[in-house]
Amino acid sequence: MQLYYPSNSIIHFMHGFTKILIFGLLFTIIPLFMERPLSLLVMLLLSLMLFVYIRPPRMQWILLVPVSVLAVMMSLTYFFADMGGEVYAQVDLGYWLLTISSGNMQYALTFFMRMMIWCLLFFVLLFSTSSEDLVIGLKKFGLPEFATLSISLALRYWNLMIFDVKTVMDAQFCRGVDFRSGSLLTRTKHFASVLVPVLFVFLKRFRTTSFALTLKGVGRTNKRTYYYNPRLTALDKRAIGLALLMCAIWLVVRLLYGL
Known part of the structure; x- marks a missing residue:
């Protein structure tokens, strides 16, 4: 979403x-x-x-x-x-x-x-x-470049985070994990099983983003340009x-x- x-x-x-x-x-x-x-x-x-x-x-x-x-x-x-x-x-x-x-x-x-x-x-x-x-x-x-970049990444990661959680839940559902039935304790355990793979997906995205920002020279004194x-x-x-x-x-x- x-x-x-x-x-x-x-x-x-x-x-x-x-x-x-x-x-x-x-x-x-x-x-x-x-x-x-x-x-x-x-x-x-x-x-x-x-x-x-x-x-x-x-x-x-x-x-x-x-x-x-x-x-x-x-x-x-x-x-x-x-x-x-x-x-x-x-x-x-x-x-x-x-x-x-x-x-x-x-x-x-x-x-x-x-x-x-x-x-x-x-x-x-x-x-x-x-x-x-x-x-x-x-x-x-007139906000500085690092502030606008931080806000842009935060907004982008919000959408990616929701997409990644849904992807992991679909993968777990295909493996037999049912998130819609069972007691409250059972559902809590099932949702807890999503945390570890989601965490690794986030860490992988953070590393990829860090490499991409480094290759694009983010953080240097030169001013960024925008196509849009x-x-x-x-x-x-x-x-x-x-x-x-x-x-x-x-x-x-x-x-x-x-x-």
Whole structure:
């Protein structure tokens, strides 16, 4: 499964620099200054609409499940601290004191919605942008060569890692290892048997990549050249202008009404 999924949405046709600026910087900073749950809820719905608009496949929708579980678990940690407000219930767990109060509920809800907004925007960025466009977009920000190369390799290895795990699991399945039946302990043992061959496959890929980078002279003082170097279009300029206008409108509304 690749993170990037081609589609015909307007977001897919934007430059990587534009999407990083809008979804990775501007729209992710706004939730930090939102304190009211209603404002965050509106922002969350807008982020969800963007996620639906790019039409991700079913497998990428599934990625929202672990993200939501992690967000809920991290939000629950606010109930182990005194965040003020009216106390509804307290449970003594020995070393910890579980407190359910209006302040704890508000902080937990605020944190949950912020995290979901950031994850949705992050997914919109990754699902609509190829690895090459992300690297080119980061180069527009003036990042050093080693940083863009590291990000490019990390994104590429994510896809290769998923492919290698699936290949090893298919090979193990042909040898009689069933990953779909049996008890939880049996399935855990079967999945554990995949770790060793997958580790050797990864090490082999790392060595091959190291040789390839050395042969290409990566790390020298000479500047790299790119065959693929798209430029900002009128669509990108309009999108950046619209995003800046939305941020300015939100800032004015926040100053006037405290949203």
